[in-house]
Amino acid sequence: MSPAWAQAFALVFDPYNIFVMLVASVFGLFVGAVPGLTATMATALLVPVTFFMAPIPAIAAIVTATAMAIFSGDIPGCLMRMPGTPASAAYTDEAYAMTKKGQAELALGAGLVFSALGGLFGTAVLMLAAPALAEFALKFSSFEYFWLVLLGLTCAVFITSDRPLKGFVTLMLGLLVACVGLGNPAAFPRFTFGSIELLGGIGMIPMMIGMFAISEIIRYAVDTKPQLAIVDKPIGNVFKGMWQLTRKYPVQILRGNAVGTLIGALPGAGADIAAWITYAISKRFSKEPEKFGTGHVEGIVESGSANNSALAGAWIPALVFGIPGDSITAIVIGVLYMKNMNPGPTLFTNNPQNIYAVYLLFIIANLIMVPMGWWCIKVSKQILKVPRTVLMPVIMLFCVVGAFAINNTPFDVTVMLVAGIAAFFLESNGFPVAPAILGVVLGGMLEENFITSMIKSDGQLTAFFERPIAATLGAMTLAVWFLPILLRRLRQLAGIKAAT
Amino acid sequence: MKINDAVWGSLFLLLGVMILFHVQSFPTIPGQKVGPALFPGVIAAGLAVCASILIVQGIAGRRKPGERSAWLGSEPWMRSPQHVLAFFLVIGVNVFYILVVDRLGFIPTGTIYLAVLFAVFGVRPRNNLVLALVITLVIHYAFYKLLRVPLPWGMLEKWAW
Numbered sequence: 001m002s003p004a005w006a007q008a009f010a011l012v013f014d015p016y017n018i019f020v021m022l023v024a025s026v027f028g029l030f031v032g033a034v035p036g037l038t039a040t041m042a043t044a045l046l047v048p049v050t051f052f053m054a055p056i057p058a059i060a061a062i063v064t065a066t067a068m069a070i071f072s073g074d075i076p077g078c079l080m081r082m083p084g085t086p087a088s089a090a091y092t093d094e095a096y097a098m099t100k101k102g103q104a105e106l107a108l109g110a111g112l113v114f115s116a117l118g119g120l121f122g123t124a125v126l127m128l129a130a131p132a133l134a135e136f137a138l139k140f141s142s143f144e145y146f147w148l149v150l151l152g153l154t155c156a157v158f159i160t161s162d163r164p165l166k167g168f169v170t171l172m173l174g175l176l177v178a179c180v181g182l183g184n185p186a187a188f189p190r191f192t193f194g195s196i197e198l199l200g201g202i203g204m205i206p207m208m209i210g211m212f213a214i215s216e217i218i219r220y221a222v223d224t225k226p227q228l229a230i231v232d233k234p235i236g237n238v239f240k241g242m243w244q245l246t247r248k249y250p251v252q253i254l255r256g257n258a259v260g261t262l263i264g265a266l267p268g269a270g271a272d273i274a275a276w277i278t279y280a281i282s283k284r285f286s287k288e289p290e291k292f293g294t295g296h297v298e299g300i301v302e303s304g305s306a307n308n309s310a311l312a313g314a315w316i317p318a319l320v321f322g323i324p325g326d327s328i329t330a331i332v333i334g335v336l337y338m339k340n341m342n343p344g345p346t347l348f349t350n351n352p353q354n355i356y357a358v359y360l361l362f363i364i365a366n367l368i369m370v371p372m373g374w375w376c377i378k379v380s381k382q383i384l385k386v387p388r389t390v391l392m393p394v395i396m397l398f399c400v401v402g403a404f405a406i407n408n409t410p411f412d413v414t415v416m417l418v419a420g421i422a423a424f425f426l427e428s429n430g431f432p433v434a435p436a437i438l439g440v441v442l443g444g445m446l447e448e449n450f451i452t453s454m455i456k457s458d459g460q461l462t463a464f465f466e467r468p469i470a471a472t473l474g475a476m477t478l479a480v481w482f483l484p485i486l487l488r489r490l491r492q493l494a495g496i497k498a499a500t
Numbered sequence: 501m502k503i504n505d506a507v508w509g510s511l512f513l514l515l516g517v518m519i520l521f522h523v524q525s526f527p528t529i530p531g532q533k534v535g536p537a538l539f540p541g542v543i544a545a546g547l548a549v550c551a552s553i554l555i556v557q558g559i560a561g562r563r564k565p566g567e568r569s570a571w572l573g574s575e576p577w578m579r580s581p582q583h584v585l586a587f588f589l590v591i592g593v594n595v596f597y598i599l600v601v602d603r604l605g606f607i608p609t610g611t612i613y614l615a616v617l618f619a620v621f622g623v624r625p626r627n628n629l630v631l632a633l634v635i636t637l638v639i640h641y642a643f644y645k646l647l648r649v650p651l652p653w654g655m656l657e658k659w660a661w
Binding site for chain 1: 501502503508512516519522523526527529532533534535536538539540543544546547550551553554557575576577580583584586587590591594595597598601602606610613614617618620621622623631635636639643647648649650651
């Protein structure tokens with residue numbers, strides 16, 4: 001076995017690391033199972049804690065917690081018709097219908113087993129695709145990175161919102177936030193208005209904690225809908241019937257995994273979008289579409305696989321390019337920079353044991369999901385009884401302390417609060433928050449590559465299309481921008497022609 | 501609170517224009533065509549363009565009857581005084597924390613913070629204060645002792661451990 005792999009095994013199977021993974025899985029299962037707490041929130045809450053850990057345990061905590069949370073979000077969806085995380089929302093109604101028919105264990109078992117399989121599939125793709133892409137990325141210069149980031153941001157806007165215009169607006173806002181401070185190629189303090197705090201820019205982690213955790217708590221505080229009751233029927237053996245399902249729906253499983261990984265790899269689109277799209281695909285191509293919605297397990301098999309495979313897929317662009325595949329990896333990229341594991345091709349060449357360790361972490365997390373998830377299902381009724389009236393304030397205080405702990409300054413708490421309030425109002429008016437996150441995370445990278453390219457080409461914009469890869473990426477970006485408008489014009493023309 | 505798209509558009513247009521004016525004051529780098537003003541300028545211009553389209557859409561939306569027509573729409577929670585109070589208290593208690601924590605110290609501030617939020621969310625008042633104090637102490641232990649985060653002592657400086 002190569003020395004790097006041996007080192008990776010040693011890093012992962014270190015007792016402290018195993019301990020961290022076990023605690024993180026309990027944390028992840030709990031956060032996922034409580035409606036109103038999301039997997040992204042779990043990651044944001046973990047950052048202040050992992051700040052003080054070595055790189056591999058820090059990543060282990062996040063990988064394990066999120067994998068568990070995406071599965072355990074299915075549990076309240078099944079028992080209470082309230083998804084624990086947005087990723088389970090696509091098939092909550094279906095699962096609840098199954099519970100009412102007395103088939104809760106089939107729904108939960110399918111969610112558990114196919115989530116683990118989905119995660120393993122996504123990890124396999126990550127292990128194969130990431131190094132190949134990294135090899136390709138070694139040929140990248142500032143021109144290619146510029147177009148890639150722009151393409152990623154554009155895709156994210158179009159995928160994550162049904163009204164791309166509002167997505168563009170929040171994207172611009174995120175990019176402007178990224179402009180604040182000293183961190184630009186000219187090292188000129190921008191938008192600091194004399195404040196020392198703002199010289200360092202607006203912290204990404206406090207902003208994320210605000211946007212994902214504080215806004216959720218505000219939303220909970222103003223929620224006028226009464227809490228739904230738990231269906232109080234005993235849950236049988238969740239593993240029964242899983243093999244039959246595997247034999248009955250092999251195409252669905254494979255398709256869910258593949259589409260899930262692909263959507264996860266697209267910047268900005270994560271587990272929740274993967275679940276929605278694969279549920280729709282499952283219904284569209286099913287042999288029994290009329291059963292969807294009445295308590296039919298097929299959709300759960302496909303979507304349940306997809307949301308977990310999307311988690312692993314999101315790490316592909318994150319590790320290779322530093323472009324987050326979803327909001328969880330947006331936070332992870334921040335953590336990677338803090339731990340001196342800067343994303344990029346050099347991550348694969350300079351210290352490969354770290355990358356191998358990440359692969360192993362994914363594999364182990366998805367394997368222990370099965371026993372831990374089974375245990376979680378067993379105690380689910382107790383978890384769901386924990387009063388959210390106590391939980392939410394505690395989480396809020398935890399967020400405040402967590403935001404403070406990154407830089408030991410109360411200014412970050414202010415950033416967190418402002419971001420939370422802004423996110424709350426923007427989202428309730430149809431402005432998607434995901435493009436803003438991407439704008440903040442990638443704004444610096446976009447500007448740096450743009451300015452570098454402009455300096456290299458002495459201001460000539462044609463240079464952006466001279467290199468072959470850059471030209472291709474540039475053409476793709478422009479196509480995504482203008483294709484929808486072009487298609488609409490063509491359709492209008494065709495409509496007019498048909499009428500006359 | 502649902503605000504008409506046109507109003508949002510105007511706010512963002514104003515922001516974009518203000519930024520465009522502000523970046524004119526940024527210095528240029530001698531010998532280079534691109535300076536620190538270029539990137540924020542382009543983004544602000546883009547924001548202004550998108551905002552203008554939003555204004556047009558917002559005004560057009562008012563002509564059609566339906567949800568988007570009001571300038572300022574209310575949401576279910578705004579009609580319930582209990583929830584409006586909850587909203588302002590949730591934000592207020594955080595502002596209180598930011599302003600007061602350095603002088604009062606983390607433990608008293610955190611206890612008041614949690615006690616207020618428990619009351620807002622409906623936890624029974626008898627258990628409030630004790631629960632708030634216990635949880636604050638646990639969080640303090642976890643962050644101060646285990647993670648060595650310098651949470652402010654404030655008033656309790658004399659009895660610091």
